[in-house]
Structure formats: C-alpha cells, structure tokens
Amino acid sequence: MKTLYISDLDGTLLNSGAVLSDYTADKINSLIERGMYFTFATARTIYSAGDIVRNLNINVPCILNNGAEIYDINSGQYVKNAYINPDTARRIVRAFRDNGLKCFVFKFIDGRLATCYDNIVNENMRSYVSERRNKFNQPFIECADVENVLDGTAVYINSIGSYESLLPVRNAVMSMKDADCAFYCDTYTHEWYLEIFSSTASKGNGLKFLRQKYGFEQIIAFGDNLNDLSMFEQADIKIAVGNADSAIRTKADIITDTNDKNGVADFLLNNYDIIEKTGKPVII
Secondary structure: OOEEEEEEHHHHHOOOOOOOOHHHHHHHHHHHHOOOEEEEEOOOOHHHHHHHOOOOOOOOOEEEHHHOEEEEOOOOEEEEEOOOOHHHHHHHHHHHHHOOOOOEEEEEEOOEEEEEEOOOOOHHHHHHHHHHHHHHOOOEEEOOOHHHHOOOOEEEEEEEEOHHHHHHHHHHHHOOOOEEEEEEEOOOOOOEEEEEEEOOOOHHHHHHHHHHHHOOOEEEEEEOOHHHHHHHHHOOEEEEOOOOOHHHHHHOOEEOOOHHHOHHHHHHHHHHHHHHHHOOOOOO
C-alpha cells in the first residue's frame, strides 16, 4: 500500500522553540532512505518553512499557506496555486477595513510569492514583518492601498490580533461562498491568526490533491492545532501530538508524545515497518 506520511510543522514536527530537532531530522531521514514518503503541511510560506526543514530530505511536494500553494522543494516549483477570486479578495480586504483592521496580502509577482501591506498598525504586525524579512528573507512590499494590488494573483490574506477583534471578519468570510479560512491561536505568541484563502484551498484540499496526483492509497497525518482539522478530515489515520488542542485530540485516532519529545519521529520509528506490512500501526 502506497502510504503518505504528512505532518504539520509548528507545534507538531517542530519543538516549542520552532526548531526541527536533529533527532527528528535524523530519524525521519533514515526512514525516507528506506522508502517512506514524507512531507509537511503548514500555514507558513516556503521562505520560512524551507529554511526550517532544510535538513529533511522531503520527497513529496509540501502544502504551504494552509493549502493555498503546493510546492515541490526538490524542483523549486509551485505545483498548484489556489488563487482568490479578485472580487472576493476585495470583499475580504474591505471586511478588515470595516472593522478597523489591517491585513497582509500574499500574491505572486513575476512568479515569486510576495507579501503586500499598506500600514503597520500594531506590534504584532511589526514583529511578523521583521522576523520573516530579516530571518527568512521573505519579500514584503509596502503599497498605498492593498486593495489596488488585487489583480487575480493573490492566494492568501491574513491578520493577527485578538479573538474578539478578528471574529467579525471571520464571520464575514464564512458568508462568502468561494472563500475559506483558518482561525486559531498561535502556538508561540498566543495571539489569534485569521488566515483566508480560496475555498479550493485548505490543508484538507491540499491533501486530496496529493492523494490523487501521486496515487497514495493511504494518508497518515500528524497535527496539533485547529488549522489541521481539514487535514484530519482527509487522512485515513489521524495522529495528534500530546500537546495538541483538545479539538484535534478529539478527532485523533492516536495521541503520541509531545512535540518537545519528538513525538512524530518516535511514532514513525516504532510503527513504520508495521504499517508497511499490515497497513495499520500497532497501537490503533
């Protein structure tokens, strides 16, 4: 049975310092060398995700920006992009504006993903830009009005803030038939993230695409947070790390050790051979 193993990054494969441990990288690479198909699904762009997983020998395209892009690390090419309808994108930006909020727009410019913004209004936004620009060389472009850059190449719109401030925008987005979103508390900052994308995106839809395009007969997924729920819906076996949100733990078939104790790597070490022989881990 051709099986894909796919893991969320932050809070799942990465430890609480947002680092991929040498132990996890070594153990997973040893299984990849033996034939395991392994990749990741994340809310991150390729700029930060690619740097973080540089020591992993990923052999299947990954899911980025919660499914807005499918990216082949080995070829350096985007396999699939889920663009937001321009009219819908304008409605999303206006929903933020109507609620006194600002947002980031992720769009393609000359084939390269860039992040546009028109005003930094709080420390959360400032830290977001500073870390990704300085640490991961992610391109950010300041413009007069983000609504003016919505030309059909946007794939992702997000903002950071409190639950109460973002909830009205989330509710507005959920009324748009061709948009979807992930709304969750960040693992590290404990601020809320609202991440909006085409209804054809999501980690779950990304997983469906990988299954169909590459012929996987079974998918085993690892996650910890609310934006992993759609991925769990598409997985055959769902595994939550020990530190996972209660909503993820409820949906899981198996709960393994925490991210700080290399839960994903240890599960794979203990179960890969069994799954290859029987199709199921020993503890399900």
